[in-house]
Amino acid sequence: MxxxxxxxxxxxxxxxxxxxxxxxxxxxxxxxxxxxxxxxxxxxxxxxxxxxxxxxxxxxxxxPQVLGAISAQLSTLGQVSNYFATPTQIGLAERLAAMATVNAPERSARVFLCNSGTEANEAGFKLARLTGRPRIIAMEGAFHGRTMGALAITANPAYRAPFEPLPGGVTFVPYGDVDALAAELDETVAAVVIEPIQGENGVVDPGVDFLAKARELTTATGTLLWLDEIQTGIGRCGDWLASTSSGICADIVTLAKGLGNGFPIGACVATGAAAELFGPGAHGSTFGGNPVAAAAGLAVLSIIERDxxxxxxxxxxxxxxxxxxxxxxxxxxxxxxxxxxxxxxxxxxxxxxxxxxxxxxxxxxxxxxxxxxxxxxxxxxxxxxxxxxxxxxxxxxxxx
Missing domain, CATH: 3.90.1150.10 (Aspartate Aminotransferase, domain 1)
Structure with missing residues (x-):
């Protein structure tokens, strides 16, 4: 056929x-x-x-092994809706939670599974809103996706202008500028969202010190540190997360891209108090966390580790x-x-x-x-x- x-x-x-x-x-x-x-x-x-x-x-x-995992799972169980759970979904969430807390293993973590990076960032945006604080700080040069919430924290005017008004309360500061971040940061800021390396802006690396300083500043104001590791995570930069080398643990980590090796998948991992912000009914995704995507993710992580x-x-x-x-x-x-x-x-x-x-x-x-x-x-x-x-x-x- x-x-x-x-x-x-x-x-x-x-x-x-x-x-x-x-x-x-x-x-x-x-x-x-x-x-x-x-x-x-x-x-x-x-x-x-x-x-x-x-x-x-x-x-x-x-x-071949990713294909084998996908085929084996699909031949067993493909989709059951979010009223139910599957072992692959639970197993992948456990792996990602451990990945996000490697620098703070005592910290709790919870995972929302979805289908893409922009969806993961939409979940991060919603978590930030649930803090009750009205503002988000994002970086100049940032790219976080094309859906409306993700676009609101993306700095490219060419992407933004045709779809305005976007969700509000977002302030942009120069990427890598600790002083500029400190000047904008106060108790009204729900989250600071940062890519460890800005891929779409031309692979711009602010250095490991910037993330460490951002963690200090956000901790001092009770602000969530949200790291978009969609392009930099899952081994792309030589660690499971590019932020690992900074020695920090973020409140929110968003992942996608390499996690499924081409099979659509995304994840929003929240740690500490942020992990409890979503309650039943607060967010959802019909296909998010389906057992086939989760099997693909588990296979990718296992092969990266094994090899x-x-x-x-x-x-x-x-x-x-x-x-x-x-x-x-x-x-x-x-x-x-x-x-x-x-x-x-x-x-x-x-x-x-x-x-x-x-x-x-x-x-x-x-x-x-x-x-x-x-x-x-x-x-x-x-x-x-x-x-x-x-x-x-x-x-x-x-x-x-």
Missing amino acids: TISPTGSQAELAERHSHVLMRNLGTPLRVFVRGEGSYLWDADGNRYLDLLAGIAVNALGHAH GLLAHVREVGDRFAAAITALNHPLIAQVRGRGLLRGVVLTRPVAPAVAAAALDGGFVINAPRPNVLRIAPPLNVTADQLDGFVAALPGFLDQP
Whole structure:
């Protein structure tokens, strides 16, 4: 039985243009198959995937054990509604609660499971509202999602303006500026929401001290510290959470992307007093916490742990950044980020053209900013595969 429509790259792109809404524009390629760190388009061309669905495919494409876990669970039990629970749901919540409290194991934690990162952030927004305080502080350059609550704490005017008025009470301060945060923070602020690294803003890292200072300031005012680890979590930066190295425990941690290896899943983890803010009926999600998504999440966590991928991410990520720096190309200013979330900062705003040249050359990357290339491959990408991209990069840089 044939399920997916077939055709050439050009034919499928033409059909796409007539039937899909135009919110995402014209697709750069139509992909039909993936295996490990590679993708194939409808014309049979192979690409090394160094974007992983924007940090989603933590274990690459068609990982056999993730597929096995999903298939086994779906053949047993697929969906039972939120009136009931399943063992996979409970087991995944236990793993995520432990992950969020690794720097404060005595702290209690509770988990809300959903289907995406923006939904996880909607849950975080609702938790903040339940404190009774009217304000939220977010960061300039932030991206937290496209639903209305998540958009309210996202700083990009181009995303916000068409949908205003958005939920109010949000103040933006410069990312990484402790003094600016302290100046805005008082007992009227329900939560401060921070990405440990701003991926969509060009892989901007404020350093570990910023999160530690934010924790001190929010504790002093009784404000929730909310960390959006949707892109940085699940091993992407070399720890289960990028914030772990700061030595802190947040009140809210939101997760998604790499947790399901392509199967839709998100999670909002609340710790301490924040874990008790939701009562029965306060929030929900029809598909959130379904046993199949939970099985995918458990499989991903188990494989990362079994294969020692956290250490691998740190090792190959640092090696990769050093190799790009060692190119000494005049268009490369620096390499930012941690682990396998890296931003190659260029001296001129030609990143989209470089990303297009790389795609034509068989490498999937993207340009979140005009002067930044983002590299976020599967966590099990090999050093040899990364070396291949490094060797090809000068040619792509010289094309625009």
